[in-house]
Amino acid sequence: MSDAHAPAAPGTGRSAAPGPLDAAELRTLDAHWRAANYLSVGQIYLMANPLLEAPLRPEHIKPRLLGHWGTSPGLNLVHTHLNRVVKARELDALCIWGPGHGGPAVVANSWLDGTYAETYPDVTRDGEGMARLFRQFSFPGGIPSHVAPETPGSIHEGGELGYSLTHAYGAAFDNPGLLVACVVGDGEAETGPLAASWHATKFLDPVHDGAVLPILHLNGYKIANPTVLARLPEEELDSLLRGYGHEPVHVTGDDPTAVHQALAAAFDRCLDRISDIQRRARSDGRTDRPRWPMIVLRTPKGWTGPHEVDGKPVENTWRSHQVPLAGVRDHPGHLRQLEEWLRSYRPEELFDAQGRPTADVLACVPEGPRRLGATPHANGGLLLRDLPVPPLERYAVEVDKRGTVLHEPTRVLGGLLSGIMAATAERRDFRVVGPDETASNRLEALYDVTGKAWQAEVLDTDEHLAHDGRVMEVLSEHLCQGWLEGYLLTGRHGLFSSYEAFAHIVDSMVNQHIKWLRTARRLPWRRPIASLNYLLTSHVWRQDHNGFSHQDPGFVDHILNKSPEVVRVYLPPDANTLLSVADHALRSRDYVNVIVAGKQPSFDWLSLDEARAHCARGAGAWEWAGTEDGSREPDVVLGCAGDVPTQETLAAADLLRRHLPELAVRVVNVVDMARLLPAGDHPHGMTDAEYDALFTRDKPVIFAYHGYPWLIHRLGYRRAGHPNLHVRGYKEEGTTTTPFDMVVRNDLDRYRLVMDVIDRVPGLGVRAVALRQAMADVRTRHHSWIREHGTDLPEVADWTWSG
Numbered sequence: 084m085s086d087a088h089a090p091a092a093p094g095t096g097r098s099a100a101p102g103p104l105d106a107a108e109l110r111t112l113d114a115h116w117r118a119a120n121y122l123s124v125g126q127i128y129l130m131a132n133p134l135l136e137a138p139l140r141p142e143h144i145k146p147r148l149l150g151h152w153g154t155s156p157g158l159n160l161v162h163t164h165l166n167r168v169v170k171a172r173e174l175d176a177l178c179i180w181g182p183g184h185g186g187p188a189v190v191a192n193s194w195l196d197g198t199y200a201e202t203y204p205d206v207t208r209d210g211e212g213m214a215r216l217f218r219q220f221s222f223p224g225g226i227p228s229h230v231a232p233e234t235p236g237s238i239h240e241g242g243e244l245g246y247s248l249t250h251a252y253g254a255a256f257d258n259p260g261l262l263v264a265c266v267v268g269d270g271e272a273e274t275g276p277l278a279a280s281w282h283a284t285k286f287l288d289p290v291h292d293g294a295v296l297p298i299l300h301l302n303g304y305k306i307a308n309p310t311v312l313a314r315l316p317e318e319e320l321d322s323l324l325r326g327y328g329h330e331p332v333h334v335t336g337d338d339p340t341a342v343h344q345a346l347a348a349a350f351d352r353c354l355d356r357i358s359d360i361q362r363r364a365r366s367d368g369r370t371d372r373p374r375w376p377m378i379v380l381r382t383p384k385g386w387t388g389p390h391e392v393d394g395k396p397v398e399n400t401w402r403s404h405q406v407p408l409a410g411v412r413d414h415p416g417h418l419r420q421l422e423e424w425l426r427s428y429r430p431e432e433l434f435d436a437q438g439r440p441t442a443d444v445l446a447c448v449p450e451g452p453r454r455l456g457a458t459p460h461a462n463g464g465l466l467l468r469d470l471p472v473p474p475l476e477r478y479a480v481e482v483d484k485r486g487t488v489l490h491e492p493t494r495v496l497g498g499l500l501s502g503i504m505a506a507t508a509e510r511r512d513f514r515v516v517g518p519d520e521t522a523s524n525r526l527e528a529l530y531d532v533t534g535k536a537w538q539a540e541v542l543d544t545d546e547h548l549a550h551d552g553r554v555m556e557v558l559s560e561h562l563c564q565g566w567l568e569g570y571l572l573t574g575r576h577g578l579f580s581s582y583e584a585f586a587h588i589v590d591s592m593v594n595q596h597i598k599w600l601r602t603a604r605r606l607p608w609r610r611p612i613a614s615l616n617y618l619l620t621s622h623v624w625r626q627d628h629n630g631f632s633h634q635d636p637g638f639v640d641h642i643l644n645k646s647p648e649v650v651r652v653y654l655p656p657d658a659n660t661l662l663s664v665a666d667h668a669l670r671s672r673d674y675v676n677v678i679v680a681g682k683q684p685s686f687d688w689l690s691l692d693e694a695r696a697h698c699a700r701g702a703g704a705w706e707w708a709g710t711e712d713g714s715r716e717p718d719v720v721l722g723c724a725g726d727v728p729t730q731e732t733l734a735a736a737d738l739l740r741r742h743l744p745e746l747a748v749r750v751v752n753v754v755d756m757a758r759l760l761p762a763g764d765h766p767h768g769m770t771d772a773e774y775d776a777l778f779t780r781d782k783p784v785i786f787a788y789h790g791y792p793w794l795i796h797r798l799g800y801r802r803a804g805h806p807n808l809h810v811r812g813y814k815e816e817g818t819t820t821t822p823f824d825m826v827v828r829n830d831l832d833r834y835r836l837v838m839d840v841i842d843r844v845p846g847l848g849v850r851a852v853a854l855r856q857a858m859a860d861v862r863t864r865h866h867s868w869i870r871e872h873g874t875d876l877p878e879v880a881d882w883t884w885s886g
Contacts, residue, residue: 101344102343102344102345102347102348103344103347103348103351104343104344104347108167108347108447109340109343109344110443111443111444111446111447112163112164112167112343112347112447113339113340113343114432114433114441114443114444114446115163115166115195115443115444115445115446115447115448116156116159116160116163116339116343117428117429117433118191118195118428118430118433118434118440118444119159119162119163119188119191119192119195120155120156120159120387120428121425121428121430121433122187122190122191122194122195122213122216122217123152123155123156123159123187123188123191124152124187124388124421124424124425124428125213125216125217125425126150126187126190126191126216126217126220126221127148127149127150127152127187127220127221127406128144128145128148128217128408128411128421129143129144129145129217129218130143130144130145130217130218130222131143131214131218133210133213133214133216133217133438134210134213134430134434134438135422135425135426135430138422139418139421139422139425140418141411141412141413141418144411144412144418144421145218145221145222146412147221148406148409148411149221149228149406150186150187150220150221150228150405150406151182151184151185151186151187151228151404151405152187152385152388152403152404152405152406152407153302153304153384153385153401153403153404153405154182154184154185154188154268154300154302154384154404155185155187155188155191156188156382156385156386156387156388157182157185157266157300157302157380157382157384157386158180158182158185158188158189158266158300159188159191159192160342160346160380160382161178161264161266161298161300161346161380162178162188162189162192162455163192163447164343164346164347164350165178165264165350165455166192166196166447166448166449166455167347167350167447168350168351168354169262169449169453169455170447170448170449170450170453172354173453174262174354174453175260175261175262175452175453175458175460176261176262176263176264176453176455176458177236177238177254177261177262177263177264177455177458177460177461177573178236178263178264178265178266178455179238179239179247179248179250179251179254179263179264179265179266179569180230180237180239180241180247180266181239181241181244181247181248181265181266181267181268181271181277181300182241182244182266182268182270182271182300183229183230183239183240183241183242183244183247184228184229184230184241184242185230185241186220186226186227186228186229186230186231186234186241187220187228189230189234189236189237190216190220190226190234192455192456193234193235193236193455193456194206194208194212194213194216195208195440195444195445195448196445196448196449196454196455196456196457197448197454197456197457198235198236198454198456198457199216199235199456200212201235201457202235202608206219208439208440209437209438209439210434210437210438210439211438212438213434213438229241229242231602232599232602232603232606232609233602233606235456235457235461236454236455236456236457236458236461237461238250238254238460238461238463238569238572238573240595240598240599242595243591243592243594243595244268244270244271244274244277245271245274245275245276245277245561246276246277246561246565246568246592246595247265247266247267247268247271247277248265248267248277248280248281248283248295248297248565249276249277249279249280249283249561249562249564249565249566249568249569250265250565250568250569250572251263251264251265251295251297251569252280252283252286252287252295252565252566252569253565253566253567253568253569253570253571253572253573254293254460254569254570254572254573255287255292255293255294255295255569256287256292256293256514256536256555256566256569256570257291257292257511257512257514257553257570257575258292258293258460258573259290259291259292259293259361260293261293261294261460262293262294262296262354262357263293263294263295263296264295264296264298265295265296265297265298266298266300267297267298267299267300268300268302269299269300269301269302269303269310269311269312269313270304270305270306270310272299272310272311272312273310273311273312275561276559276561276562276565276592279557279559279561279562280562280565281297281324281327281328281329282327282328282557282562283295283562283566284327284328284329284372284373284375284538285328285372285537285538285539286536286537286538286555286557287375287538288364288536288538288550288551289360289361289363289364289365289373290361290364290365290550290551291511291551294357294360294361294375295375296353296354296357296376296377296378297329297377297378298377298378298380299312299324299331299377299378299379299380300380300382301313301379301380301381301382302381302382302383302384302385302386303381303383303384303399304384304400304401304403304404305401305404306401306404306405307401307404308401309401313381317333317335320379321333321379324377324379325374328372328374328375329374329375329376329377330356330374330375330376330377331376331377331378331379332349332352332353332376332377332378332379333349333378333379333381334346334349334378334379334380334381335380335381335382336381336382337382337383337386337399342382346378346380349378349380350378352376353376353377353378356375356376357375357376360373360375370550372538372539383398383399384398384399384400384401384403384404385397385398385399385400385402385403385404385407386398386399387427387428388403388407388424389403389407389408389420389424392407392408392417392420408420408421408424459574460573460574461572461573462608462609462610463571463572463573463574463575463610463612464574464609464610464611464612464672465574465610466573466574467574467575467576467610467611467612467613468510468512469670470503470507470512470513470576470613470669470670471503471506471507472499472502472503472506472666472669472670473499473502473503473506475499475662475663475666475691476691477498477499477502478495478496478498478499478502478662479495479658479659479662479690479691479694480495480658480659480687481690482659482687482688482689482690482693484884485686485687485688485689485707485884485886486686486687486688486733486883486884486886487686487883487884488686488687489684489685489686489687490657490658490684490685490687491525491658491681491682491683491684491685492655492657492658492661492680492681492682492685492726493524493525493526493618493620493661493680493681493682494525494526494528494682495658495659495661495662496526496618496658496661496662496665496680497525497526497527497528497529498528499662499665499666500515500526500528500529500578501528501529501531501532503669504529504532504533504553505532507576508532508533511553512574512575512576513553513575513576513577514553514554514555514566514567514570514575514576514577514578515529515553515554515555515577515578515579515580516554516555516556516563516566516567516577516578516579516580517554517555517556517563517579517580517581518556518557518558518559518560518563518581518582518585519556519557519558520556520580520581520582520621521535521554521556521580523621523682524580524582524618524620524621524682525620525682526580529554530546530547530554533549533551533552533553533554534547534548534549534551534552534554535547535548535549535552535554535555535556536549536550536551536552536553536554536555537549537550537552538550560581560585560586560588560589561588561589561592563579563581563589564579564589564592564593565592567579567615568592568596568615571612571613571614571615572612574612574613575613576613576669577613577616578616578617578618578669579615579616579617579618580617580618580620581617581618581619581620582619582620582621582626582633583619583620583621583622583623583626583635583636583638583679584621584623584626584632584633584634584635584636585633586617586619586638587635587637587638587641590638590641593615593641593642593675594645596615596675597645597646597649597650597675598646600612600646600649600673600674600675601646601648601649603673604648604649604673611672611673612672612673613669613671613672614668614669614671614672614673614674614675614676615674615675615676616665616668616669616676616678617638617675617676617677617678618665618678618680619638619677619678619679619680620679620680620681620682621633621682622636622679622680622681622789623635623636623789623790623813623817623825624681624725624726624727624728624789624813624822624825624826625681625682625683625727625822625825626817627817627819627820627821627822627824627825628819629819630817630818630819631817631818631819634813634817636679636789636790636791636812636813637790637791638677639652639677639679639756639789639790639794640790640791640794642675642677643756643757643794643798645675647757647760647764647765647766648766649673649674649675650674650675650677650757651668651671651674651675651676651677651755651757651767652676652677652679652755652756652757653668653676653677653678653679653698653754653755653756654678654679654680654724654725654726654753654754654756654789655678655680655694655698655726655754656688656689656723656725656726656729656752656754657685657686657687657688657689657694657726657729658685658687659687659689659690659691659693659694660688660689660694660697660698660754661678661680662691662694663691663694663695663697663698664678664698664754665678667698679725679789680726681726681727683822685726685727685730686730686883686884688705688729688733697752697754698754698755701753701754701755701757701758701767702751702752702753702754702755702758702759702769702777703751703752703777704749704750704751704777705750705751705752707886708733708736708750708886709721709736709747709748709749709750710736710739710740710744710746710747710748711747711748711749712747715747716747716779716782717747717748717749717779717782718746718747718748718782718844718847719746719747719748719749719782719783719784719785719840719843719844720748720749720750720751720778720779720782720783720784720785721735721736721748721749721750721751721784721785721786721787721836721840722750722751722752722753722778722784722785722786722787723750723751723752723753723786723787723788724752724753724754724756724786724787724788724789724795725787725788725789725790726789727789727826727831728787728788728789728811728812728831729752729787731787731826731831731832731833731836732750732752732787732833732836733750733884733886734833734882735787735833735834735836735837735840736748736750736886737833737884737885737886738833738834738837738858739837739840740886742837742851742854743847743851743854746840746844746847748840751777751778755767756794756798759774759795759798759799760798761774761801761802771802771803774799774802774804775802775803775804778802778804778808779804780803780804781803781804781807782804782807783807783809783840783843783844784804784807784808784809785809785811785836785839785840785843786808786809786810786811787810787811787812787831787836788810788811788812789812789813790812790813791812791813791814792810792811792812792813792814793810794812795808795810795812796808796810807843809839809843811829811830811831811835811836811839812829812831813829813831814829814830816828816829817829820869821869821873821874821875822875823865823869823875823876823879823880824865824869824875827862827865827866832862834858834859834861834862835858835862837854837855837858838855838858838859841854841855841858842855861876861878864876865879
């Protein structure tokens with residue numbers, strides 16, 4: 084067993100060990116660290132006898148041992164020293180725990196600082212509460228083993244690695260008084276998103292933003308392998324981090340006294356440097372990009388745990404990653420070794436007879452909201468203010484005659500976003516992020532109000548770069564996602580604009596955010612935060628110029644697989660419906676909203692008032708587009724969702740009106756995709772009665788959909804009319820071609836839709852054979868025309884709504 088728990092030298096004078104801590108500070112910091120380590124081990128192993136008032140027996144041990152010990156002592160060390168500087172310097176601080184599987188450590192520290200008992204009053208800060216704390220960890224009906232939403236002081240779920248540092252910067256943006264410490268695990272540091280995150284210093288404004296202090300914790304191992312950065316010589320690692328633009332301060336060792344002194348000195352040096360950077364920027368007007376400090380902390384994995392188990396080395400090896408001593412209930416030797424391990428922390432010095440932490444343990448703990456477990460920045464809804472969205476009337480387009488005037492919907496939306504940027508100029512709590520596509524996506528009106536955040540070199544040929552910009556562009560979807568998540572979780576608002584096909588890059592990240600929101604909604608102490616809003620544009624049907632590589636509408640499918648209480652998907656068909664949807668999404672709380680809208684010119688169908696009413700319904704019949712007279716059910720329903728499918732559907736309805744005027748056609752447009760689900764499956768879902776009234780129970784439904792057609796079948800497969808549902812959508816047919824050829828290639832064009840109607844309305848196939856043949860002939864002529872002229876057929880290119 085390690086002797087790593089020996090207390091510092093007694094007394095109140097200066098310690099003999101070099102460093103900033105006197106003997107009393109060294110003693111109390113070490114006491115806090117030992118207490119946190121003891122509590123971490125107890126959570127993994129114990130379900131009774133928390134203070135070891137009796138010898139350990141098998142029944143005191145959990146039947147299933149779950150959790151991660153290896154990273155916990157390092158996290159406890161960092162937490163202890165953060166307590167010291169936060170208290171001494173009266174800092175407002177937040178910590179992001181990258182090795183989130185070290186959940187025992189973060190839970191232990193929030194219990195020590197009192198926030199856990201304040202959040203969960205039954206888990207009191209005494210022996211009885213300690214017993215509950217231990218039993219609930221990784222136990223049925225308890226809490227997860229990771230740093231989860233249930234953990235006070237956390238905004239970061241560490242189950243999936245790679246995102247801690249981008250979350251930290253997101254939290255720091257527009258938070259000038261906040262220090263965001265971020266522990267980066269060395270396994271996590273091997274991921275692509277984390278590697279890109281080191282560049283976030285090029286976007287951090289020392290005037291208007293807070294500071295991020297990365298703490299790269301090198302304990303040498305992942306689950307079963309060494310880590311790359313830990314095996315680099317210090318000189319090579321130092322050069323790498325300096326090349327990223329950081330100023331590393333190295334702390335290395337396995338002697339507690341020396342490490343305490345060195346880490347305290349490192350924190351003091353880094354925080355002094357941060358204060359100097361901010362002073363020079365805020366008071367002296369310095370605009371050169373600073374080299375921000377960071378800490379590189381090398382300590383043994385599983386430090387203070389068992390040296391060996393069954394003759395094999397454990398401490399400072401990968402074997403300490405999870406549970407160093409397995410089968411404790413059934414292995415007397417392991418049970419004895421566990422008791423020795425726990426007693427080596429000398430709990431009788433750390434907790435009084437009632438199990439309460441002693442004065443030495445709590446000496447370094449800050450008070451009130453400065454405690455890391457109590458910071459309001461980790462419960463962003465406490466700080467959130469309503470977003471001042473200007474009246475939509477300022478930006479709406481006039482619709483005097485439907486389907487005759489074209490606007491670029493996202494350009495219209497850009498005006499609204501610019502208005503929000505202007506309205507939040509003083510309070511600075513709204514940002515737009517995207518991977519180098521803001522202007523490409525027609526949102527450049529934002530630049531009338533703010534520039535693009537940028538701290539690196541600026542050339543004369545550059546445009547719209549600004550130190551204090553609130554538009555953020557970097558060609559990493561991971562960074563955009565992480566920045567925005569950190570920003571939202573700490574109480575602000577924002578929008579992520581992306582090409583539709585490349586939203587998939589953050590599939591896994593949005594999974595974790597959705598899970599976080601779903602869990603947080605069940606915790607009454609977590610206040611609602613602003614929704615994560617995606618604008619997916621440059622979409623599949625207007626990526627004919629970039630070609631097949633840029634065509635993929637499947638992000639919607641991915642999102643609609645997730646928790647129905649959290650996810651929302653909107654496909655506005657024109658500019659005014661986009662404004663209405665965006666207004667709703669930007670004001671909403673605790674959702675992930677996906678809005679798919681085009682940036683290319685498209686027809687205006689609805690006035691603003693009509694758009695608002697239609698969006699409130701989520702799906703509805705457009706009586707002006709159909710040929711129903713109200714005396715009978717329609718012969719066929721033309722359904723549509725998405726801007727291009729809507730245009731093709733209305734063009735098909737126009738053809739049917741002219742060539743088959745006796746046919747009763749109903750046109751149904753869907754804005755809110757969740758409306759197609761049953762009411763019991765999603766809060767926005769329709770009852771069977773509502774669905775049947777809109778789509779009928781037995782009439783053919785030809786549905787033109789923006790994405791993969793099977794999604795519509797999945798959403799409606801239990802409806803009575805599903806056997807009559809025929810869906811056209813994207814079927815992986817794409818290339819560099821004309822806009823109309825894209826829909827022809829995927830059988831979503833107006834002529835194909837008319838043919839579908841003829842094929843599926845009973846008796847119509849015989850009566851309308853000539854019309855069907857004419858529709859097929861146009862498609863054939865189309866193929867020849869585009870190959871000769873390079874443009875679409877005149878009757879397509881020049882078409883307008885004539886209803």
